[in-house]
Amino acid sequence: MDDQFEITTEFLHPTIAFSRFLMDPETLVTGSQIMQPIYDNADTTAPDRKIVAVLAAQLYWLEFFKSILTQGQDGVVVVLRSDCLVDFGAFYGINETESADFPDYYTVPDDLMLEDVITYEVDGPDVILLGNEDLHDPKYDALEVREVFVDLGFDEKDLPEGSCVPTLTLHIYPSDKLEATFRNSEPAIYASVVVVIFIFTSLVFLLYVYFVGKRQRIVMERIIRQDKIVSNVFPNAIRDRLYDAQAQPSGKRGENKHGLDSLEDGSNDLGSAPLADLFPSVSVVFADIVGFTAWSSAREPQQVFLLLESIYSSFDKIAYRHDIFKVETVGDCYVAAAGLPEPVDNHAVKACKFALDCLRKMRESTIKLEVSLGPDTADLALRIGIHSGQVTAGVLRGERSRFQLFGDTMNTAARMEHSGERNRVQISQATADLLAEAGLSHWTTPRECTIYLKGKGDMQTFWMRKTKSSRLVRSNGPLAPDETVATAAYSEVTERSEDSDSEEGMDKTERLVEWTVAILTSLLQQIIASRGGIVQDIKSLSAAERDTGSGRTVLEEFVPIIPLRRFEENELRRRQIPSSIDIGNEVRSQLRNYLFIVAGLYQENPFHNFHHAIHVTASVKKLLSRIVKTGDGNGLEIYNADSSLESVDLADLAGHSYGITSDPLTQFAVVFSAIIHDMDHPGVPNVQLVKENTRAAQIYKKSVAEQNSVHLAWDILMSEKFAALRACIYQTESELRRFRQLVVNTVMATDIVDKELQALRKARWEEAFSNVESATTEPPTDEDVVSEDRKATIVIEHLIQASDVSHTMQHWHIYKTWNEKFFMECYGAYKAGRADSDPSENWYKGEIGFFDFYVIPLAKKLDSCGVFGVSSDEYLNYAKANRDEWLREGEAIVKAYIAKFNKHQAD
Numbered sequence: 001m002d003d004q005f006e007i008t009t010e011f012l013h014p015t016i017a018f019s020r021f022l023m024d025p026e027t028l029v030t031g032s033q034i035m036q037p038i039y040d041n042a043d044t045t046a047p048d049r050k051i052v053a054v055l056a057a058q059l060y061w062l063e064f065f066k067s068i069l070t071q072g073q074d075g076v077v078v079v080l081r082s083d084c085l086v087d088f089g090a091f092y093g094i095n096e097t098e099s100a101d102f103p104d105y106y107t108v109p110d111d112l113m114l115e116d117v118i119t120y121e122v123d124g125p126d127v128i129l130l131g132n133e134d135l136h137d138p139k140y141d142a143l144e145v146r147e148v149f150v151d152l153g154f155d156e157k158d159l160p161e162g163s164c165v166p167t168l169t170l171h172i173y174p175s176d177k178l179e180a181t182f183r184n185s186e187p188a189i190y191a192s193v194v195v196v197i198f199i200f201t202s203l204v205f206l207l208y209v210y211f212v213g214k215r216q217r218i219v220m221e222r223i224i225r226q227d228k229i230v231s232n233v234f235p236n237a238i239r240d241r242l243y244d245a246q247a248q249p250s251g252k253r254g255e256n257k258h259g260l261d262s263l264e265d266g267s268n269d270l271g272s273a274p275l276a277d278l279f280p281s282v283s284v285v286f287a288d289i290v291g292f293t294a295w296s297s298a299r300e301p302q303q304v305f306l307l308l309e310s311i312y313s314s315f316d317k318i319a320y321r322h323d324i325f326k327v328e329t330v331g332d333c334y335v336a337a338a339g340l341p342e343p344v345d346n347h348a349v350k351a352c353k354f355a356l357d358c359l360r361k362m363r364e365s366t367i368k369l370e371v372s373l374g375p376d377t378a379d380l381a382l383r384i385g386i387h388s389g390q391v392t393a394g395v396l397r398g399e400r401s402r403f404q405l406f407g408d409t410m411n412t413a414a415r416m417e418h419s420g421e422r423n424r425v426q427i428s429q430a431t432a433d434l435l436a437e438a439g440l441s442h443w444t445t446p447r448e449c450t451i452y453l454k455g456k457g458d459m460q461t462f463w464m465r466k467t468k469s470s471r472l473v474r475s476n477g478p479l480a481p482d483e484t485v486a487t488a489a490y491s492e493v494t495e496r497s498e499d500s501d502s503e504e505g506m507d508k509t510e511r512l513v514e515w516t517v518a519i520l521t522s523l524l525q526q527i528i529a530s531r532g533g534i535v536q537d538i539k540s541l542s543a544a545e546r547d548t549g550s551g552r553t554v555l556e557e558f559v560p561i562i563p564l565r566r567f568e569e570n571e572l573r574r575r576q577i578p579s580s581i582d583i584g585n586e587v588r589s590q591l592r593n594y595l596f597i598v599a600g601l602y603q604e605n606p607f608h609n610f611h612h613a614i615h616v617t618a619s620v621k622k623l624l625s626r627i628v629k630t631g632d633g634n635g636l637e638i639y640n641a642d643s644s645l646e647s648v649d650l651a652d653l654a655g656h657s658y659g660i661t662s663d664p665l666t667q668f669a670v671v672f673s674a675i676i677h678d679m680d681h682p683g684v685p686n687v688q689l690v691k692e693n694t695r696a697a698q699i700y701k702k703s704v705a706e707q708n709s710v711h712l713a714w715d716i717l718m719s720e721k722f723a724a725l726r727a728c729i730y731q732t733e734s735e736l737r738r739f740r741q742l743v744v745n746t747v748m749a750t751d752i753v754d755k756e757l758q759a760l761r762k763a764r765w766e767e768a769f770s771n772v773e774s775a776t777t778e779p780p781t782d783e784d785v786v787s788e789d790r791k792a793t794i795v796i797e798h799l800i801q802a803s804d805v806s807h808t809m810q811h812w813h814i815y816k817t818w819n820e821k822f823f824m825e826c827y828g829a830y831k832a833g834r835a836d837s838d839p840s841e842n843w844y845k846g847e848i849g850f851f852d853f854y855v856i857p858l859a860k861k862l863d864s865c866g867v868f869g870v871s872s873d874e875y876l877n878y879a880k881a882n883r884d885e886w887l888r889e890g891e892a893i894v895k896a897y898i899a900k901f902n903k904h905q906a907d
Helices: 061-065 088-092 138-143 176-182 186-233 236-247 250-255 292-297 301-321 347-373 408-418 429-437 508-530 539-547 569-573 584-601 610-626 650-654 664-676 686-692 695-700 704-717 720-729 733-748 755-769 782-804 812-831 843-864 870-906
Strands: 018-023 030-039 051-060 076-082 117-123 126-131 145-151 167-173 276-290 325-330 333-338 381-395 403-406 424-427 444-446 451-453 457-459 462-464 637-639 645-649
Touching (some): 051 061, 061 117, 061 126, 138 167, 276 292, 276 347, 276 408, 301 325, 347 424, 347 462, 347 508, 381 429, 403 408, 408 424, 408 451, 424 429, 429 462, 508 610, 584 704, 584 720, 610 812, 610 870, 664 733, 686 695, 695 704, 704 733, 733 782, 755 782, 812 870, 843 870
Antiparallel strands (some): 018 030, 030 051, 076 117, 117 126, 325 333, 381 403, 424 462, 444 462
16 A cells, blocks of 8 residues: 555445545545455454455556546536445444554545545646535536446345445536537538539539530521521432431442532532432413612612612512422522412413412502611512423532522523513413413413524413403403402402502602611711700790801801811710710601702702702711721820820721711711702703893892702791701800801702802812821821811712712612603703703713713712721712713714703603
């Protein structure tokens, strides 16, 4: 037994181990002594048994608990509890004499004897004595772990009454420190990571499903579109044969290569049979748009395609309704066939019905489109030819393979169309015979004369017959296979006057006015947008409006340089999207009424009329849209007071040069001038008006017609009923004066006869464009600004001049049409005694001189000023081509003019 411990005189029951907490008085190391008394007699019932020895064991708890846990497992509270502690001498009746027989080392000082409870805290490998009482936190009672450390296994019933079984029990509890080791963010982090991974995986899966589905939809849409394209190129029966051949095994497909592969690789292997058939009886339709080539020469590419798409799409619908196969479109010619790929007996009837429906739809479409596509659109017409016979049809393999028709029937149908007349359907004898067999001979009438076809000689052809009632009268013959009583009386298109379309809701002038309204409305939207959407009452400008132009003639207002608008940065940022601006019904109504008044003030001259003004306006609109950026040094830039670059290159802003189209008011003024420039023109030149000493000539002396037009148009615009329209055009006095100056200069530029004005323009041109200015990054000086303004003024004047004679720089048929109108006006004035010389005598040579000394130099100037892009080349090429054509045919054309005039006079 360790000599540093002394045994107390208190012992347990002789049959039970003795357990006692002891503490070293010097080191305060706690421990327990477990003692078992040894008796001289094993009989526990013997009354005289004596203790002869004691078996004792010493247990050091600090050493016992040390390193029992690993590092990091802290805060385990252990409470050791020993029960059944008794006074040995009192329990067994040992007196003090007897107790003196025990050695001294069995005694322990009272102040060092611990109670029956002691508490430890185990922190990993370390152990801390907390005290000699139960010091665990009661809040962890529910988590107690109780373990009996010493239990000798005696049954209490075997013990004397009042005895107990002493035990040593460990009570283990967690603590706040232990709980803290488990209360950390790692579980949350792990859970969050798991959630994020789950969400990410789910999103990846959903995205995968989405993109796979999207790709599948795209593939399906592409397949559907491709199938539609194939169906448009090939008849359904041919398409199915191509697909069936493609689906065959590769070995079989190689034997008869009809599949799509043969089309994709351009195969023309002579060892494989082509996909072709003979159709012994079909009717082929050729429909050509008369006047399209000339019309398209004066239009933008987008307008050309808009017309063709509108017309051809309507023809496609008619073809579908009549079971007609569309073969192709060649330029402005629409080719279709009836009786293939599925043969039918009444193919001639179907083809004729299709042709008549196309005539009607063509007329409706062109009248409707004239409002959006401009003048002469309603003058377009359809010329149709039909022939019936056999054709060879099939897929011609190679690049851009398609279903094609070949044979004499195709050539004859094309000649039927080419030799026909506008708004009429010409059919061959073969087609007329088929109609007669169907009991529909009343649908046709023989052409008055035969036509000559190369390789065939003279042929008798037929017109689809028209009646006053606009109905094809049915005979008592049998119905065709596809006819019903309702379709027997089939209506056909009748001839309509070019100037009277009342059944369409608007006459020609109304359509042209609506087209002009649309153009000016768009420009008004841009003007309002440039002011930040502001439109205010302009009553404060009444005095300025009265003073503008008063006290001087229009010609006296002419200035060589018009100051351009300079935009500040905040103004540019304040601009709204023009299409979002609503000018309102009141302004739109005033604009429409103003244009109707202008149209009414144009005299019924052959050339100087409202239709010509609209033709000039169309050219102005085209040239304005073609103005392009000229170069780095030609844009007007804004500089602040200290001459540092502040904001804007107007050329970069609007994509144009000289500031012309960056200011919508300038554009509006030029278009406005084109519309009013020939108002009330008498149909004779200014020199004749001066000679006749008309009232206008007495006022203006020179440039009479032009000054009179400006005066009339301005006075009408200044009336009270157009106040809302004026408020959209200008809001300040400076805008009013600039608008007036632009109108004056632009209209006066159309007087190309006045030698003084011409000399002034030539001098300004030489000054402005004779030298190419180099680009500079220096702030513009006053001289630079004046130079830019001069260029802009000259460009505007040349733009209106080119537009005024634009017919000379467009397609030959347009030139010849307007040249004839101008001849008729001049020749009529001569015949009326309002001209001294006969214009017919010098008309041929005069036109050549006009091309050489005015038109072609003007077209070259359009190119030299460098702002009109491809239009300058287009105008120059047409001018040269027309001059050459006139040189060849002009003399004969002049004779035809005279003959036509005389015939008209005789009638």
